[in-house]
Amino acid sequence: MNLVSRIRNQRQSLGRALRACVLALALPFAAFPLAQAQTMPPGAKQPSDFPRAKLTAGMYVIDAAVAANDADREQGLMYRTKLGANEGMLFVFNENAVHCFWMKNTLIPLSIAFIRADGTVTDIDEMQAETENNHCPRNNGVYALEMSKGWFTAKGIKPGMQIKGLPQPQ
CATH class of the missing domain: 2.60.120.1140 (Protein of unknown function DUF192)
Structure with missing residues (x-):
């Protein structure tokens, strides 16, 4: 494998790892509004x-x-x-x-x-x-x-x- 191919593979691996990290960090925040909406217990007045x-x-x-x-x-x-x-x-x-x-x-x-x-x-x-x-x-x-x-x-x-x-x- 030549140098250009190794660099390309490393970039792709780094890109996948970075996307996974961003997704892992973003998911809890994406669920935050839903969690806030669910804090109203059943039977509570709106x-x-x-x-x-x-x-x-x-x-x-x-x-x-x-x-x-x-x-x-x-x-x-x-x-x-x-x-x-x-x-x-x-x-x-x-x-x-x-x-x-x-x-x-x-x-x-x-x-x-x-x-x-x-x-x-x-x-x-x-x-x-x-x-x-x-x-x-x-x-x-x-x-x-x-x-x-x-x-x-x-x-x-x-x-x-x-x-x-x-x-x-x-």
Whole structure:
């Protein structure tokens, strides 16, 4: 075998090995979106299945999914991989109390505002994804509003401000 033939064979072998490596590295990433879609357990509510409310915080309009029963509040934003720019979830409770939250199975970092029955924001907290730390307000409230992490700060929303358009607890 002459030198040119050996070089050609080595190039072909190297090309096959390189393609195999690229394929081996790419396959796990190709399956990633499918794996994300499968993280929603059977029976979990799809984001579009929650009732919606249009809320306002200052000049900002919020598109909020509403979790007003035990099952919806328990699921909350679990398993979601993204939120729209002014999208969030409003938790409505039937009692004025301290309602604590955690981020188990919640894949995106969130900010949470705790709100009294009259719409006044009492506390705002930042929450890391997939943690089990308790996030509890210092004050009693009837609502909690979760938004993408940093949303309240970016919009200048602070304790003492009002959220309008809140549905009545049942």
